[in-house]
Amino acid sequence: MSLSEKIPKNPVLSCLSFGREGEPVPSILDAGEVRYLNRGSLAIAFALKHAGISSGDEVLIPAYHCLAMVEPVLWAGAQPVFFRIMGNTGLDLEDAERRLTGNCRVLIAPHYFGFPQDMLKAREFCDRHGLILMEDCAHAFFGGTAGHPLGSCGDYAIGSAWKFFPVDEGACVVSPRGRLGGSATKPMGFFSGIKSFLNTLEYAVKYRRLGWFNPVFRLAFRLKDGLWSMLKPKTAQNLPIKNENRGGSTGFDGNRVDLGMSRSSRMIMSASSKSRMSRNRRENYLKLLSRLGNLPGCRPLFGTLPEGVVPYVFPLVMENPEKVFPRLKEEGVPVIRFGEYLSEDMEKGLCRVSEDYSRRVFQFPCHQDLKPEELEWMMNKIEEALK
């Protein structure tokens, strides 16, 4: 968590998190058998391990990626094979086909920023070539296409709970084809579980979401920090991985591949109002689109918000990224670039679109817990930075 961010980049716990449920919202959890894990990158590793991927195998990964998608593949001992994407972020499966060798075993297909890929096409491609399809729903915990929740086309699907729910850690692997039998997760240790919950509360206190309780908790956190520094050496093996944008290094730790989600995160997840999450995210996205969509100096990556899409963030393509990015950062706007650090194993020039997007696509939060005045503040700052 960066101290300089003036508004929360991620969802924040408050009593509003548990509002009344409305219309049911399809989610990756409806897509099949579920295992709850700690992080999305570990969930990819868990699925690769379960599928028996090892050295000598190859995994197709789109050129527009983050290192959190590549590290689990390297951890499994496999070789990433990168292929192009198109300007609309669709996977270029013809390019993937050209790069196929007899060693390719898996295709990783992400729903960028929550907008669904054409998974029927990806499914057909995988069936034709005998590949395992891993649907990467790290950006798409909710939503569906043609009456099916996202995640239902893959042999495996992975989700990243902390990007959608007000929790410090949490992810899942889902198997729509019932492949997970026999694979177990390790429960998180007692102290690590408590620490995860305290991190969640601390984030809420930082953004003043706990009303009268804020000062009390602030004091409690000072005590916690002292206590934690005393306990740390004994429990370091089983810590939750911190919820941060980790730039070039993702903090991937292969010893934690089987580590489960904390009990508190599971409870918060199941009690959170999914309809509120979906409604607020869509409303915030539409507000950002209508205010920033036609500004000179940028364009929205997705100019419409189709029915059923629950966006992860609002991606905006900048004309002058090198000028605008530091300005936004200085102002404390929580902006990040997906794929800012592309794998060094990817040949330069393999996909101009991905290289361009990794510099020019800025992602801004549109999550359910942004207050109207926070959204307004962020839109003003983006307008000023573009002038």
Ligand SMILES: Cc1ncc(COP(=O)(O)O)c(C=O)c1O
């Ligand atoms: C497309 C994609 N897949 C997987 C991951 C890994 O998820 P996590 O951050 O929960 O490890 C990320 C992380 O940002 C991601 O953007």
